[in-house]
Every structure is written in C-alpha cells, then in structure tokens.
Amino acid sequence: MTPHALTATEALAAIAAGRLTPTDLAASCLDRAAAREPVVRAFTHLDPDRVMAQARAAEARGPGAQRDALRGIPAAFKDIIDTVDMPTSYGSEIHAGHRPARDASVVALTRAAGGVVFGKVVTAEFANRRPGPTTNPHDPARTPGGSSSGSAAAVGAGIVPLALGTQTSGSVIRPAAYCGVHGFKGSWGEISYAGIQLTSATCDTVGLYARSLADIALLRSVLTATPFTGLAPNNVGGPRIGLCRTPFAEQAEPYTHALLDEAASACAKAGATIADATLPAHFARLVDAQRWVSAYEGARSLAYEATVHRDRLSPDILEGRIRDGEACSPELYRSSSRFGEACRIEADALLGGFDALLCPAAPGEAPLGLAFTGNAVFSTMWTFLQVPCVSIPGAKGPSGMPLGLQLVGPRGSDRRLLEVAAWVEQAVFG
Amino acid sequence: MTPHALTATEALAAIAAGRLTPTDLAASCLDRAAAREPVVRAFTHLDPDRVMAQARAAEARGPGAQRDALRGIPAAFKDIIDTVDMPTSYGSEIHAGHRPARDASVVALTRAAGGVVFGKVVTAEFANRRPGPTTNPHDPARTPGGSSSGSAAAVGAGIVPLALGTQTSGSVIRPAAYCGVHGFKGSWGEISYAGIQLTSATCDTVGLYARSLADIALLRSVLTATPFTGLAPNNVGGPRIGLCRTPFAEQAEPYTHALLDEAASACAKAGATIADATLPAHFARLVDAQRWVSAYEGARSLAYEATVHRDRLSPDILEGRIRDGEACSPELYRSSSRFGEACRIEADALLGGFDALLCPAAPGEAPLGLAFTGNAVFSTMWTFLQVPCVSIPGAKGPSGMPLGLQLVGPRGSDRRLLEVAAWVEQAVFG
Numbered sequence: 001m002t003p004h005a006l007t008a009t010e011a012l013a014a015i016a017a018g019r020l021t022p023t024d025l026a027a028s029c030l031d032r033a034a035a036r037e038p039v040v041r042a043f044t045h046l047d048p049d050r051v052m053a054q055a056r057a058a059e060a061r062g063p064g065a066q067r068d069a070l071r072g073i074p075a076a077f078k079d080i081i082d083t084v085d086m087p088t089s090y091g092s093e094i095h096a097g098h099r100p101a102r103d104a105s106v107v108a109l110t111r112a113a114g115g116v117v118f119g120k121v122v123t124a125e126f127a128n129r130r131p132g133p134t135t136n137p138h139d140p141a142r143t144p145g146g147s148s149s150g151s152a153a154a155v156g157a158g159i160v161p162l163a164l165g166t167q168t169s170g171s172v173i174r175p176a177a178y179c180g181v182h183g184f185k186g187s188w189g190e191i192s193y194a195g196i197q198l199t200s201a202t203c204d205t206v207g208l209y210a211r212s213l214a215d216i217a218l219l220r221s222v223l224t225a226t227p228f229t230g231l232a233p234n235n236v237g238g239p240r241i242g243l244c245r246t247p248f249a250e251q252a253e254p255y256t257h258a259l260l261d262e263a264a265s266a267c268a269k270a271g272a273t274i275a276d277a278t279l280p281a282h283f284a285r286l287v288d289a290q291r292w293v294s295a296y297e298g299a300r301s302l303a304y305e306a307t308v309h310r311d312r313l314s315p316d317i318l319e320g321r322i323r324d325g326e327a328c329s330p331e332l333y334r335s336s337s338r339f340g341e342a343c344r345i346e347a348d349a350l351l352g353g354f355d356a357l358l359c360p361a362a363p364g365e366a367p368l369g370l371a372f373t374g375n376a377v378f379s380t381m382w383t384f385l386q387v388p389c390v391s392i393p394g395a396k397g398p399s400g401m402p403l404g405l406q407l408v409g410p411r412g413s414d415r416r417l418l419e420v421a422a423w424v425e426q427a428v429f430g
Numbered sequence: 431m432t433p434h435a436l437t438a439t440e441a442l443a444a445i446a447a448g449r450l451t452p453t454d455l456a457a458s459c460l461d462r463a464a465a466r467e468p469v470v471r472a473f474t475h476l477d478p479d480r481v482m483a484q485a486r487a488a489e490a491r492g493p494g495a496q497r498d499a500l501r502g503i504p505a506a507f508k509d510i511i512d513t514v515d516m517p518t519s520y521g522s523e524i525h526a527g528h529r530p531a532r533d534a535s536v537v538a539l540t541r542a543a544g545g546v547v548f549g550k551v552v553t554a555e556f557a558n559r560r561p562g563p564t565t566n567p568h569d570p571a572r573t574p575g576g577s578s579s580g581s582a583a584a585v586g587a588g589i590v591p592l593a594l595g596t597q598t599s600g601s602v603i604r605p606a607a608y609c610g611v612h613g614f615k616g617s618w619g620e621i622s623y624a625g626i627q628l629t630s631a632t633c634d635t636v637g638l639y640a641r642s643l644a645d646i647a648l649l650r651s652v653l654t655a656t657p658f659t660g661l662a663p664n665n666v667g668g669p670r671i672g673l674c675r676t677p678f679a680e681q682a683e684p685y686t687h688a689l690l691d692e693a694a695s696a697c698a699k700a701g702a703t704i705a706d707a708t709l710p711a712h713f714a715r716l717v718d719a720q721r722w723v724s725a726y727e728g729a730r731s732l733a734y735e736a737t738v739h740r741d742r743l744s745p746d747i748l749e750g751r752i753r754d755g756e757a758c759s760p761e762l763y764r765s766s767s768r769f770g771e772a773c774r775i776e777a778d779a780l781l782g783g784f785d786a787l788l789c790p791a792a793p794g795e796a797p798l799g800l801a802f803t804g805n806a807v808f809s810t811m812w813t814f815l816q817v818p819c820v821s822i823p824g825a826k827g828p829s830g831m832p833l834g835l836q837l838v839g840p841r842g843s844d845r846r847l848l849e850v851a852a853w854v855e856q857a858v859f860g
Contacts, residue, residue, distance in 0.1 A: 101528050105733035112737040189767060194628040194731035201619055201631055225730055226760055300655055301624035303535035307542040330620065330656055334842040337619060412764040
C-alpha cells in the first residue's frame with residue numbers, strides 16, 4: 001500500500017519498525033494531493049515546503065523521542081481553526097489572508113505530539129452554510145457535506161490520514177458519511193475550542209476525521225491531553241444496542257432504513273442485544289430549540305463582521321443564522337437553552353440503558369450539486385444534547401456513494417463508544 | 431460635577447440636552463486618567479489621540495443618529511478582550527504588543543452603539559492569578575482584586591464610567607466590591623465570548639462595571655443586542671429576599687455579616703420579605719467541582735502557551751490551574767461537570783422562590799498588598815451555577831475601604847435582578 005493510503009496507526013507502526021520515514025509519508029501525501037486536489041479542492045492552504053520541513057523535524061527527533069504519539073503523521077485543519085504559520089480565513093473574504101498570532105489548542109496539541117500540520121482545509125463561511133469549492137471525493141458532481149467540507153474530503157480522497165473539523169449542527173458527522181470516512185464528535189467540553197471561530201458556546205464541538213476508529217481514538221487522546229491505551233473491541237462482547245430511527249425517520253431514504261436493519265441484524269448475529277430505542281416525542285422539538293440557541297449565540301459571536309463588514313457576509317448567513325439570531329428574544333433563547341438542558345438529563349437516563357444507539361448519519365447519499373451541503377437533521381439533536389457521536393463508513397447507496405452508520409452514546413462515554421463502534425464495525429463490515 | 435464623574439446615563443442625558451459634548455467628556459476622562467494613572471495603573475494601553483478621534487466621530491454623528499445607545503460614552507476593556515486597533519496581550523509577556531485582526535463581539539457591539547473604546551485595562555495573567563501593577567483606587571497599598579483588576583480600578587478611580595471584565599471564578603464581583611463600583615456578571619451564554627481569551631467554556635462569563643445600576647442595565651442591553659427599556663425599581667414593590675450567607679459564611683469577616691444584617695433590616699423596613707435562604711449542604715462541594723472543571727478546560731485552552739512558551743508562564747498559573755488541569759482525569763472532569771449541572775437545576779428551584787439572594791460579595795475589605803488578589807469563595811459557586819450576580823457598593827469597612835453587597839438571581843432573571851438590586855440599593859443606601 002502506498003504510504004498516503006495508510007491509516008495513522010498503520011503509518012506509526014511502519015515508522016516505528018523502520019519501514020517508513022516521516023518524510024516518505026509526507027511526500028506520498030503531497031503526491032496524492034497533487035493528483036486529487038485539482039478535482040477535490042479540499043485545501044485553502046497547502047505549502048509542500050512547510051510540510052516537508054515539519055516531516056524532516058519529526059524524523060530528526062527519531063523513534064523513542066518524548067511526546068511522539070503522532071510523530072510524522074499529517075493532519076489537516078478546518079480553516080476556522082487558527083494556525084500561527086498558515087493563513088486562517090474562516091471561510092470568509094473578510095478575513096482573507098489573515099495570519100493568527102498563535103495556534104488553536106488542538107493545533108498546539110497535535111504539534112506537541114509530533115504531528116505534521118499538513119494544511120488548512122475548506123470550511124463553509126464561518127462554519128455555517130455557504131459552501132466553498134470542495135467536491136465529494138467519490139463524485140465531483142456531489143457535495144462533500146459541510147461545514148467541515150475540506151476536512152472530510154481530504155481524508156476521503158486519501159490525501160491525509162487525519163483531519164479536524166467542528167460541529168455546531170451537523171458539520172462533522174454528515175460530511176463523514178458523505179465522504180466515506182470515520183467521523184467523531186465527542187461530548188461537549190472535553191476538547192478545548194480555544195483558537196477556533198466561536199459560533200455557539202452551547203453547541204460548538206471539535207470533530208475528528210480518520211480512516212479507522214483506532215486513529216480516531218488515538219487522535220482523541222492527543223486532543224484531550226489524556227493517556228492513550230488503545231481500543232479493545234474484544235472486551236465489548238454482546239453490547240446492548242438501541243435501534244433509533246429518531247423522530248425524523250421519515251426524512252431518511254428507504255435504503256438508509258434498510259442499512260440500519262441490516263446493521264442491526266448483523267450485530268444481533270454477532271451477539272449484540274438489539275432493542276428499539278424510541279425517543280420521547282418532545283425530543284423532536286430539540287431541532288427547533290437548537291436552531292434558536294445556535295442563532296442567538298451565533299449572531300452575537302459574529303457581531304464584528306455583522307456591524308463592520310455586513311456587506312461582505314453572504315445572503316446565506318445574513319438571511320439565515322444572523323437574521324434568526326437578531327430576531328431571537330432573550331426569553332426564547334433562555335427557554336430553548338433550558339429545554340436542551342432538561343433533555344440532556346433525560347437522555348443520560350435513556351442512553352444509559354444502552355451501550356450505543358444505532359442511527360442514520362444522514363438521510364442518504366450526498367446530494368448532487370455543490371450549492372447545498374445536505375440535511376443536518378440526523379445530527380442537530382445529538383449536538384444539542386452534547387453526546388458523543390461517531391459515523392462508520394462501509395456501506396454504499398444506490399448510486400454507489402458512501403453511507404454512514406451513526407452510533408451515539410451517553411455523555412462522557414466517548415472512549416467506550418469508540419470501542420462499541422469498533423465492535424459494530426467488525427460485526428457489520430468485518 | 432466634572433464630566434468624568436458622571437455616570438453613562440447622566441452623561442448621555444447631558445449630551446442629549448446639549449449641556450455636554452462627547453469630546454468634552456473624553457477630554458475630562460483623559461484629564462482624570464492623567465491625574466490618577468500614575469498611582470492606579472489600571473491601563474495597559476491608553477492613547478489620547480485615538481480616544482479624541484473616536485469622541486469627535488461620535489460627536490459628528492449628532493444626536494438622533496441611529497444606534498446611539500452609548501454615543502460618546504467611554505468604556506475600558508480588560509486586556510483579554512481583542513481590539514482591532516489596540517494591543518491585546520492577555521496579561522502575558524508571551525503576547526506583548528499583539529494586535530488582533532478583529533474586535534471581540536463585545537467591543538464591536540460597544541462601537542456600533544456609539545461607545546468610545548477608551549483603552550485596555552490590566553488583567554491578571556490569562557485572567558488567572560498573577561496580578562498586574564494596578565492598585566486599589568481607594569488605597570494604593572491594597573489590591574483592586576482580580577483578575578479584572580484594571581476594569582474595576584478604572585471605573586472606581588473615576589476615569590471611565592464603564593468597563594468590561596470577565597469572570598471564571600470570582601474575577602468580576604470581587605474587584606467591584608474592593609473598588610467600590612457596581613459589578614455585574616450575567617447568566618451564562620447571554621453575552622458572546624467571541625474574541626475573548628477562552629479559559630473555561632463552562633464558567634467564563636463577561637462582566638460589566640459601572641457607577642450605577644442604570645448604567646449596568648444600559649450596557650447589558652447593548653452587549654446582549656436586545657432592546658433597552660430602562661429599569662423600573664418602583665415596580666418591584668416588596669421583593670422576596672433570601673439572606674444567604676452561603677456554606678462559606680465562616681470565611682466572611684464579622685463586619686461583612688453585620689453589613690448583611692443591616693441591609694436585610696433596611697430592606698424589611700422598606701417592605702421586603704426577608705427569609706433565610708439555606709443552600710443544600712452539598713452545594714459546598716461546588717467550589718471544588720468548579721476548580722476541576724475550570725482547570726481541566728483552562729489547561730487545555732492554554733495548550734499553545736503551555737507547549738510552546740511554557741518557560742514564559744508564571745509559577746502562579748503553571749503550579750495552579752495548569753498543574754491542576756493536567757492532573758484532572760476525564761472522569762473527574764465529567765463527574766464535576768455533571769454535579770454542577772444537577773446543582774444548577776436545584777438552584778433554579780431554590781432561587782426561584784426569591785426575587786434575589788442577598789450574599790457577601792467578598793470576605794471583607796480589599797487585602798493589603800498587591801501580590802494576592804483576594805479570596806474568590808463568595809463568587810466561585812455562583813459562577814459555576816451560571817446565575818446572574820450583581821455587587822452594589824455604598825458600605826465601608828473598618829479601614830474605610832469599600833464593601834460590596836451581592837445579589838444573586840435565578841438563571842435568566844438578569845433584567846429583573848437589576849431592578850431588584852435598584853430597589854435594594856434605594857432601601858439600603860437611598
């Protein structure tokens with residue numbers, strides 16, 4: 001296998017065994033970028049010299065160096081994440097060419113672990129709706145999803161093994177499903193948002209992309225600054241899985257429901273206990289509550305742009321989140337916030353009865369066209385509930401495009417959820 | 431009265447009536463700064479030319495201009511709040527001279543309302559503990575409190591009518607009490623933190639300083655981007671006030687308890703219903719839980735500084751918040767977070783039985799010396815509960831230093847709390 005196609009875990013093992021060097025890996029990823037970028041257009045900034053310099057530095061540290069959990073591994077960063085040595089423009093012409101004075105915490109932790117900051121990748125305008133130029137790596141006529149469009153596409157195109165994104169509504173899980181990669185959004189608060197464009201303090205969560213769950217777990221340990229002990233899906237044995245089509249089931253394609261049925265059946269065959277997990281009817285209102293909370297907070301977080309550069313914001317955001325947020329009364333913000341909090345506590349009890357819920361990751365395949373990044377309804381509720389979510393690729397839709405399977409766990413179960421997901425992946429696709 | 435000594439509300443009325451101009455007001459505040467700054471040392475950046483240019487621009491807009499809720503009113507900003515035209519160094523030599531590329535949301539909203547960004551004021555290092563050079567405006571041998579040291583001192587010294595700070599533990603209310611000004615920390619989430627140094631997403635809250643509650647209410651409406659309708663304490667009539675010495679009562683000086691008794695008695699005389707409000711015993715654990723949550727989140731938010739510039743961080747933060755945060759396991763972070771959330775819901779019920787709780791704002795007078803910014807214990811719990819808090823000046827301690835009275839309301843009651851506080855202020859000090 002060519003180095004760019006390795007997972008981070010595989011590449012680290014090859015580097016440790018002397019079969020691969022960080023510079024060979026970086027060069028292979030750069031070759032892949034040269035081949036795929038003209039069509040995929042995932043990157044806003046990619047400087048081969050800077051990539052190679054970082055790879056040489058990682059190589060010079062040698063094996064056994066301190067803090068080398070990601071030594072020589074390339075990772076791409078959504079362009080709402082500040083980087084001290086690369087431009088960060090938040091998907092907006094207002095900030096074109098902006099060079100931050102420091103790295104976001106997630107960038108600093110990646111570098112401290114020996115990772116190579118490979119480049120910056122396309123975000124929708126301020127991580128909202130107006131898409132950039134990125135295409136789906138499996139079909140350039142289709143959206144990669146958004147707002148973490150470039151992150152999912154860069155991993156899906158085999159350019160980098162790891163990428164970071166963010167989710168305020170459905171910006172991590174949906175692109176992961178559309179681009180056929182693993183995507184993970186953890187419990188709210190565990191990974192710092194310092195140095196990332198703030199939208200909604202209640203909803204914003206860092207997201208991880210990779211081509212294996214082992215990689216997700218490794219990157220998560222780096223970004224939470226906690227010890228990594230590896231995933232042990234073999235210890236899961238007979239998980240309790242709740243089949244949860246959500247209150248928005250009718251928005252999922254029939255083939256998405258069929259995929260859930262097949263996955264549940266494969267899990268049952270492998271020893272899982274499968275039960276229907278029906279959410280309380282009022283959980284359907286979480287989508288509306290999330291809209292108001294993220295709009296109230298989001299419009300105020302963009303106060304500088306909305307007051308000084310209003311004419312340079314797109315109609316998508318002006319007539320969407322900003323209009324909503326400016327219209328949202330403090331009372332509606334408070335009642336929506338309080339409703340979310342109450343549902344979080346209900347969800348703790350409900351989800352605590354399962355090892356994971358099995359849900360759609362998106363309504364179906366990535367839609368045709370680049371103007372619309374797709375329907376986020378199968379993520380919005382979970383984001384607002386602040387629970388960990390992971391999307392597993394492996395299935396295909398009727399057009400041959402990737403489909404994701406989403407697993408959702410109780411708040412704080414992030415590590416356990418990844419082990420259960422590894423068990424499910426083995427049962428369904430193994 | 432000289433213009434610098436006017437409240438914002440008084441100055442706006444004088445400007446509207448043609449008795450004062452924004453440039454006269456700015457010049458008077460600059461004169462006051464020239465007289466007081468050599469001793470108070472509240473400012474990290476103060477450029478008279480820039481102040482006057484802003485005042486002239488406000489004046490040129492003329493009365494009746496759109497969006498002039500703060501037309502010509504000077505406001506100072508804690509130096510962890512980004513300003514596009516003034517350096518922002520977060521109280522750390524690491525970022526000395528840093529010039530942000532955009533304004534924080536609170537700065538943008540202040541400017542859009544016609545306010546004059548008067549300068550940047552001293553913060554403890556990254557809004558933590560290591561103090562800057564600011565002295566208490568009532569006694570230069572004493573601390574102004576922290577971490578919003580310069581904000582409280584600049585208002586207390588009569589240099590500006592308004593200032594902004596932030597509170598993660600007790601960084602707004604305690605300096606307000608020590609410096610003899612009004613301080614307010616609203617319900618979590620209502621004012622955006624975009625463009626402000628992130629410490630703890632769970633605890634960080636913007637704080638307001640002024641010399642009247644009317645000013646606090648006005649500034650709050652600007653910063654929440656909601657309509658201002660004025661305070662109507664006369665509509666409060668016979669509020670239900672809970673006397674709450676908190677589980678940390680023994681840390682308050684006898685004269686602080688005596689002040690609470692006198693205030694309660696004056697309120698009762700004026701028609702309030704006074705009852706003891708005893709918090710559940712387990713609320714005492716909130717201080718410890720807040721410590722772990724703010725340390726877990728805070729250490730990760732400083733990942734760039736802690737990995738790249740560790741030798742330029744002070745021992746105060748390295749051996750305090752960063753050491754705590756690096757030692758805090760994800761399990762301890764989660765259990766502490768969940769405990770806080772459960773207590774918030776308990777507090778909603780408990781505080782909902784009152785119009786406000788009457789509490790100490792600090793143990794007593796500002797301590798002697800500048801090395802220790804004082805004990806935050808009478809704020810930490812409220813910050814973690816995400817409830818609105820206001821400190822009212824007017825009383826004096828045995829050394830003649832100011833004492834604050836703190837009023838605390840249920841989450842989301844911010845506007846009502848300010849009206850109740852105005853009623854209490856009239857009853858106690860009127």
